[in-house]
Amino acid sequence: MALALARPASAQPETPSAAPAPAPLLTVARLSLSRGEKLILDEVSFTLKRGATLGLVGESGAGKSTIALALIGLLQKPQVGLEGSMALDGSANLVDATEKDWLKLRGRRVSMIFQDASSALNPCFTVGSQLMSPLRRLLGMGPKDARSRAIELLESVGLNDASSRLDAYPHQLSGGMQQRVMIAIALATNPELLLADEPTSALDVTIQAQIVRLILDETQKRGASCIFVLHDLALASQACDEIVVLYGGQVMEAGPSDVLLAEPLHPYTLGLKACVLELDTEELTPLPSGAPSFASRTPGCRFAPRCGNALPKCVDEKPPLETVRGRKLACWNPAA
Amino acid sequence: MSTPPELFRLLDVEKAYDVGRKGGLFASGPRRRLAALDGVRLSLKAGESVAIVGESGSGKTTLLRVLLGLTSPTDGRALYREKDITLLQGDDRDRFCREVAMIYQDARGSLNPRMSILDLVAEPLDHHGLCKPSERRDRVAALLSRVGLPPEMMERYTSALSGGQVRRVAIARALASAPAVLVADEAVSGLDVSTQAQLLKLLRDLQREMGVSMLFITHDLGVAAYLCERIAVMYLGRIVETGLTKDVLSAPAHPYTRALLNAAPKFFEPIAEPLGGEIPSPIDLPPGCRFAGRCPEARDDCRARDPELVAGAPNRAFACLHPLIGEPAFA
Numbered sequence: 276m277a278l279a280l281a282r283p284a285s286a287q288p289e290t291p292s293a294a295p296a297p298a299p300l301l302t303v304a305r306l307s308l309s310r311g312e313k314l315i316l317d318e319v320s321f322t323l324k325r326g327a328t329l330g331l332v333g334e335s336g337a338g339k340s341t342i343a344l345a346l347i348g349l350l351q352k353p354q355v356g357l358e359g360s361m362a363l364d365g366s367a368n369l370v371d372a373t374e375k376d377w378l379k380l381r382g383r384r385v386s387m388i389f390q391d392a393s394s395a396l397n398p399c400f401t402v403g404s405q406l407m408s409p410l411r412r413l414l415g416m417g418p419k420d421a422r423s424r425a426i427e428l429l430e431s432v433g434l435n436d437a438s439s440r441l442d443a444y445p446h447q448l449s450g451g452m453q454q455r456v457m458i459a460i461a462l463a464t465n466p467e468l469l470l471a472d473e474p475t476s477a478l479d480v481t482i483q484a485q486i487v488r489l490i491l492d493e494t495q496k497r498g499a500s501c502i503f504v505l506h507d508l509a510l511a512s513q514a515c516d517e518i519v520v521l522y523g524g525q526v527m528e529a530g531p532s533d534v535l536l537a538e539p540l541h542p543y544t545l546g547l548k549a550c551v552l553e554l555d556t557e558e559l560t561p562l563p564s565g566a567p568s569f570a571s572r573t574p575g576c577r578f579a580p581r582c583g584n585a586l587p588k589c590v591d592e593k594p595p596l597e598t599v600r601g602r603k604l605a606c607w608n609p610a611a
Numbered sequence: 612m613s614t615p616p617e618l619f620r621l622l623d624v625e626k627a628y629d630v631g632r633k634g635g636l637f638a639s640g641p642r643r644r645l646a647a648l649d650g651v652r653l654s655l656k657a658g659e660s661v662a663i664v665g666e667s668g669s670g671k672t673t674l675l676r677v678l679l680g681l682t683s684p685t686d687g688r689a690l691y692r693e694k695d696i697t698l699l700q701g702d703d704r705d706r707f708c709r710e711v712a713m714i715y716q717d718a719r720g721s722l723n724p725r726m727s728i729l730d731l732v733a734e735p736l737d738h739h740g741l742c743k744p745s746e747r748r749d750r751v752a753a754l755l756s757r758v759g760l761p762p763e764m765m766e767r768y769t770s771a772l773s774g775g776q777v778r779r780v781a782i783a784r785a786l787a788s789a790p791a792v793l794v795a796d797e798a799v800s801g802l803d804v805s806t807q808a809q810l811l812k813l814l815r816d817l818q819r820e821m822g823v824s825m826l827f828i829t830h831d832l833g834v835a836a837y838l839c840e841r842i843a844v845m846y847l848g849r850i851v852e853t854g855l856t857k858d859v860l861s862a863p864a865h866p867y868t869r870a871l872l873n874a875a876p877k878f879f880e881p882i883a884e885p886l887g888g889e890i891p892s893p894i895d896l897p898p899g900c901r902f903a904g905r906c907p908e909a910r911d912d913c914r915a916r917d918p919e920l921v922a923g924a925p926n927r928a929f930a931c932l933h934p935l936i937g938e939p940a941f942a
């Protein structure tokens with residue numbers, strides 16, 4: 276049985292829809308993922324508007340990359356236990372999609388940029404062939420058209436002397452230039468959703484600012500949406516319209532970044548924010564150390580062992596994700 | 612009160628690598644040199660902390676290797692307590708090894724996975740004969756507790772520890788010989804913000820309680836501001852600006868320092884217009900200021916004259932022909 280996967284005709288990026296409150300581009304609802312005994316994602320829900328940017332934040336192991344990989348079809352049943360739903364506007368539930376379905380989506384509607392461009396690019400092929408292959412394979416372009424489109428793409432990501440870069444191998448480029456090439460490849464087929472998993476954490480700060488700006492500019496130009504996986508809350512506040520705070524595979528708090536980061540209500544969001552060093556930080560008040568348990572039978576809030584606000588109830592009963600003061604919040608005893 | 616003694620002094624240190632001839636191994640062009648450090652002057656007094664910041668390839672690790680005596684300068688001198696580091700011998704050498712401790716970025720890689728935490732932390736104690744065998748466990752337990760690890764950790768191996776715990780072990784080991792200086796290369800990068808915040812707080816407490824000096828390599832200006840009263844900004848093998856951290860960061864004189872400041876993420880501010888281009892190759896540098904190709908302030912003279920690091924204000928030096936504050940460096 277083939278799933279419905281195509282873009283809805285009304286929502287092609289070149290036709291800005293005048294309808295009020297358009298359907299969100301991406302809807303993730305109660306997405307759970309288990310690996311053996313471990314429940315890695317526990318009923319994750321969020322939505323993403325067309326043209327908007329969403330940041331997934333949280334400590335190492337929170338499940339950020341897992342969500343990104345699930346959204347690009349690299350975590351499929353039955354290798355992992357996947358439940359709940361995720362759907363692009365107009366598509367069926369992608370939790371049920373097979374590899375054959377994903378081949379129609381990957382690169383066309385969804386693309387991904389990885390943290391480490393040097394290992395995501397194939398060292399044996401030139402930049403040009405890696406850039407032209409999706410153009411030819413997915414868009415059916417002829418060699419000549421693909422070549423001139425590839426040059427345009429490299430120019431748009433700020434690589435000067437683009438036509439000679441086509442013949443370069445990845446190792447001949449700096450890390451920042453490799454990441455630009457990755458962005459060009461990911462955007463080549465005009466996807467509606469771009470996933471960027473820590474695209475700049477291996478780069479210098481000045482290059483990081485260039486790359487984040489580039490991703491934002493290029494996705495905005497195309498009317499595409501973007502999900503950033505980020506460690507840095509300050510950068511998330513600058514780059515993202517929406518933030519989803521994850522801990523141990525559970526959504527702790529989610530909402531517009533100006534609401535959520537200006538006035539966090541969840542003890543974990545507050546704790547994360549207090550760990551961010553700014554230039555005028557006098558004293559740090561770090562979160563206590565600890566790592567979440569992923570045991571599938573843990574009934575309560577996974578943050579409870581590290582939480583200063585924890586109540587006896589927190590250990591036994593999982594707080595529901597509810598709308599509170601302009602955001603979604605899962606907590607029995609929020610701050611303020 | 613007497614001024615505290617100088618621990619490290621770098622006098623116009625140059626470290627150049629021979630990188631072969633233009634056109635490859637068998638080409639016959641002129642030999643090319645890569646100056647990883649090009650005339651670096653720096654000092655560190657007892658009890659003082661200095662941050663070294665700059666982009667990848669600016670020469671930070673090379674500077675640190677010179678300070679530790681792992682490589683000798685091709686020109687200029689590197690001194691520890693007024694003696695040439697590469698010529699230290701006998702008691703001086705022992706004292707240097709005891710007083711200067713290093714925390715590596717790759718903490719896990721720098722610790723032998725087949726040694727228990729007890730032996731790893733006790734190794735400097737044993738090496739310098741700093742404690743009796745009967746006191747060994749107690750000393751290690753005290754060091755572990757100083758970095759926030761339980762004494763049970765002693766029997767474990769690094770493979771069973773998280774990234775943050777391994778860095779704590781590396782810090783405990785560095786503290787074992789009661790050093791005068793901690794030298795750290797990106798000691799908190801690549802960690803979760805929470806783990807990073809815990810370690811930074813720990814390092815700051817150590818500074819305050821033990822008066823230990825720090826030479827801290829970082830690309831994070833927030834880390835520099837939190838830990839170090841002085842800062843040195845490097846670009847392509849040179850220090851381009853140095854001074855008190857709060858002065859430099861509140862009013863940068865060098866356009867490169869300003870660019871680093873702009874690029875640092877700040878809550879709710881729009882992402883600043885990024886600095887164009889990338890750090891160029893240190894081989895075959897053009898004449899003039901080495902930042903000119905990326906500098907928004909560059910004028911014609913910048914491409915002809917190479918600015919030197921000169922004092923531009925009290926406690927402040929910068930290498931720029933058209934600095935952003937105060938008197939121009941040259942009349």
Ligand SMILES: Nc1ncnc2c1ncn2[C@@H]1O[C@H](COP(=O)(O)OP(=O)(O)OP(=O)(O)O)[C@@H](O)[C@H]1O
Nearest residue numbers: 310315333334335336337338339340341342504569
């Ligand atoms: N292939 C795998 N097999 C088993 N467990 C895995 C696998 N990949 C990830 N996990 C586990 O899933 C959890 C979430 O991992 P994930 O990589 O999504 O975290 P993350 O939020 O991206 O963290 P980081 O910031 O370190 O990248 C972790 O506990 C991790 O150990």
Ligand SMILES: Nc1ncnc2c1ncn2[C@@H]1O[C@H](COP(=O)(O)OP(=O)(O)OP(=O)(O)O)[C@@H](O)[C@H]1O
Nearest residue numbers: 628645646647666667668669670671672673674893
């Ligand atoms: N052994 C060597 N032979 C040749 N060139 C070298 C050698 N070691 C370092 N270099 C070069 O010297 C320059 C400075 O390198 P260094 O490692 O000191 O930079 P860094 O500031 O520590 O960078 P990063 O932030 O990437 O660690 C670089 O251009 C590097 O390629």
Ligand code: SF4
Nearest residue numbers: 576579582589606607
């Ligand atoms: S108060 Fe309870 S529910 Fe809220 S974060 Fe703390 S432990 Fe979780």
Ligand code: SF4
Nearest residue numbers: 900903906913931932
């Ligand atoms: S000397 Fe000129 S090019 Fe160099 S930093 Fe100053 S203004 Fe810029």
Ligand SMILES: [Mg+2]
Nearest residue numbers: 339340341472
């Ligand atoms: Mg990840």
Ligand SMILES: [Mg+2]
Nearest residue numbers: 671672673796
């Ligand atoms: Mg280095």
